[in-house]
Amino acid sequence: NRSRSLRIVWLLEELNIPYEIKNYIRGADGLAPKELLDVHPLGKSPVISDGDRVIAESGVIVDYLIKKYGNGKFLPTEENYLDNEYWNHFSEGTLMSAVVMKVIFTKIPAQVPFFIRPLANMICSGFDAGYVKPNVDRSVAFSEDTLKKRGDGWIAGGDKDGNPTAADFMMVFPLQAGVGLGVVPEDSAIKAYIARATGRDAYKRAVERGGV
Amino acid sequence: NRSRSLRIVWLLEELNIPYEIKNYIRGADGLAPKELLDVHPLGKSPVISDGDRVIAESGVIVDYLIKKYGNGKFLPTEENYLDNEYWNHFSEGTLMSAVVMKVIFTKIPAQVPFFIRPLANMICSGFDAGYVKPNVDRSVAFSEDTLKKRGDGWIAGGDKDGNPTAADFMMVFPLQAGVGLGVVPEDSAIKAYIARATGRDAYKRAVERGGV
Numbered sequence: 001n002r003s004r005s006l007r008i009v010w011l012l013e014e015l016n017i018p019y020e021i022k023n024y025i026r027g028a029d030g031l032a033p034k035e036l037l038d039v040h041p042l043g044k045s046p047v048i049s050d051g052d053r054v055i056a057e058s059g060v061i062v063d064y065l066i067k068k069y070g071n072g073k074f075l076p077t078e079e080n081y082l083d084n085e086y087w088n089h090f091s092e093g094t095l096m097s098a099v100v101m102k103v104i105f106t107k108i109p110a111q112v113p114f115f116i117r118p119l120a121n122m123i124c125s126g127f128d129a130g131y132v133k134p135n136v137d138r139s140v141a142f143s144e145d146t147l148k149k150r151g152d153g154w155i156a157g158g159d160k161d162g163n164p165t166a167a168d169f170m171m172v173f174p175l176q177a178g179v180g181l182g183v184v185p186e187d188s189a190i191k192a193y194i195a196r197a198t199g200r201d202a203y204k205r206a207v208e209r210g211g212v
Numbered sequence: 213n214r215s216r217s218l219r220i221v222w223l224l225e226e227l228n229i230p231y232e233i234k235n236y237i238r239g240a241d242g243l244a245p246k247e248l249l250d251v252h253p254l255g256k257s258p259v260i261s262d263g264d265r266v267i268a269e270s271g272v273i274v275d276y277l278i279k280k281y282g283n284g285k286f287l288p289t290e291e292n293y294l295d296n297e298y299w300n301h302f303s304e305g306t307l308m309s310a311v312v313m314k315v316i317f318t319k320i321p322a323q324v325p326f327f328i329r330p331l332a333n334m335i336c337s338g339f340d341a342g343y344v345k346p347n348v349d350r351s352v353a354f355s356e357d358t359l360k361k362r363g364d365g366w367i368a369g370g371d372k373d374g375n376p377t378a379a380d381f382m383m384v385f386p387l388q389a390g391v392g393l394g395v396v397p398e399d400s401a402i403k404a405y406i407a408r409a410t411g412r413d414a415y416k417r418a419v420e421r422g423g424v
Contacts, residue, residue: 031346042354044306055294057301064294082267082276089269093304094256101313104339112335120335123324127316134243142254 001025004096004173005046008061009210011169013202015069021209059088062166076165080157087156087167095143095174098135102181105132140183140190143175147189155193164197172197213237216308216385217258220273221422223381225414227281233421271300274378288377292369299368299379307355307386310347314393317344352395352402355387359401367405376409384409 001023012019024036024045037043040056047056048065055061066074076084105128109120147155156167176194178184184191197203213235224231236248236257249255252268259268262280267273278286288296317340321332359367368379387406390396396403409415 029342029346031343041357042302042306042350053294055298057298057305059301059305060294060297063297082265082272085272085275086267086269089271089301089304092301092306093269093271093308094254096305097309097312100309101316104313104343108335108339112338116331116335119328119331123320123328123332123335126324127320130241131243131316134241138254145253 002030003045004058006206006210007058007169007173008046008048008065010172010203010206011062011065011074013205013209014074014164014169014200015065016202017069057092059092059166059170062088062169066166072159073161074159074163074165074169076156076158076167077160080165083156084165084167088170090139091167091170091174095139095171096177098132098139099174099177099181101132102128102136102183103177106181136178136181136183140175140178143171144185144188144190147193150189152196168197214242215257216270218418218422219270219381219385220258220260220277222384222415222418223274223277223286225417225421226286226376226381226412227277228414229281269304271304271378271382274300274381278378284371285373286371286375286377286381288368288370288379289372292377295368296377296379300382302351303379303382303386307351307383308389310344310351311386311389311393313344314340314348314395315389318393348390348393348395352387352390355383356397356400356402359405362401364408380409 009019009021024033027033032043032045034043036045036047039049040047040054042056044056046058046061047054048061049055050064050068055064105124108124109117112120143155150157153162154164154168155171156165158168159165172194175184175190179191179194198207221231221233236245239245244255244257246255248257248259251261252259252266254268256268258270258273259266260273260277261267262276267276317336320336321329324332355367362369365374366376366380367383368377370380371377384406387396387402391403391406410419
């Protein structure tokens with residue numbers, strides 16, 4: 001629950017291969033339960049098991065599944081190869097880190113006792129304005145500019161038949177989180193892109209099956 | 213300055229190819245200056261220019277340089293392929309995010325006016341204990357366990373001749389940051405690993421040339 005796993009389910013639906021979802025419920029501390037540590041020593045979700053192989057890190061899982069089960073679909077063209085790598089890494093390494101930091105600095109004031117809340121608000125909003133917000137804004141603006149140039153296409157240019165690539169399976173989720181945080185403009189290429197992705201039949205099936 | 217760039221310089225030295233370093237000094241806000249935005253729209257460092265190509269995201273730069281200039285050196289064996297991908301993504305997506313969060317929660321109390329510092333300390337250390345520390349500790353413990361199993365080897369098993377791979381060029385830096393934060397045990401496989409990497413001639417040359 002509350003994980004970054006839906007994008008993996010989305011890809012599995014696009015690949016049209018059989019799979020089974022196991023749900024793990026976070027503890028009161030927000031961390032994964034002990035049972036998930038038995039699957040992978042880092043105890044983070046998503047993690048997949050394929051035969052004897054256990055694979056973690058969303059960007060690796062997405063690449064692995066596309067290469068192994070895609071029959072060439074969802075692979076970037078040679079021209080789009082580096083862009084596909086870039087947005088895959090950017091998704092977790094830059095955008096998601098920035099988004100998580102923003103969520104945390106928004107959440108902290110709500111979690112402290114009410115009599116120190118104004119002070120917590122002051123501290124957090126100062127840090128947000130000076131450091132977190134500029135990072136989030138730059139990341140969102142760069143995504144927006146890129147998507148504008150792509151028109152109706154995918155963020156790294158798509159595969160040879162106009163399908164999404166790993167970059168898209170990775171990028172839709174943190175951009176949705178950005179929308180949730182109110183940092184994405186209403187009439188934006190990002191929102192059109194999210195609508196394009198989430199409007200796909202495979203995405204809709206993923207949401208239905210996607211677990212808790 | 214204060215960037216994640218040294219690992220790229222280290223790799224360039226290992227590859228023994230000519231390169232030029234351009235230094236960019238962060239503004240008072242800790243963010244990259246406008247001139248870096250002219251190189252790459254995200255304005256983050258490291259970023260490399262190779263001919264007409266501008267490439268960002270450390271994990272992508274490292275892969276690109278090894279593939280283009282390594283003549284097969286520093287490439288993982290087939291058996292180590294997935295591990296190499298894993299640690300490359302883990303480095304920025306998981307470990308570095310956790311480390312940066314830990315740094316921030318340590319720094320905030322020092323940056324607020326002294327009369328609210330005890331309160332800021334209380335808020336930050338509560339959040340650190342409940343969320344940040346467990347994440348850092350798990351990431352460090354998993355790195356430690358893996359390196360212990362590798363003995364004198366590299367984190368993803370190395371290339372066919374026992375040289376480091378992309379995973380190592382990525383992982384040494386955040387582990388050093390972990391040492392700086394005091395979350396790495398004294399007599400650990402991590403410390404031996406860092407010593408092994410930083411003891412290489414190419415690493416020493418990188419430190420000499422590595423800029424501000």
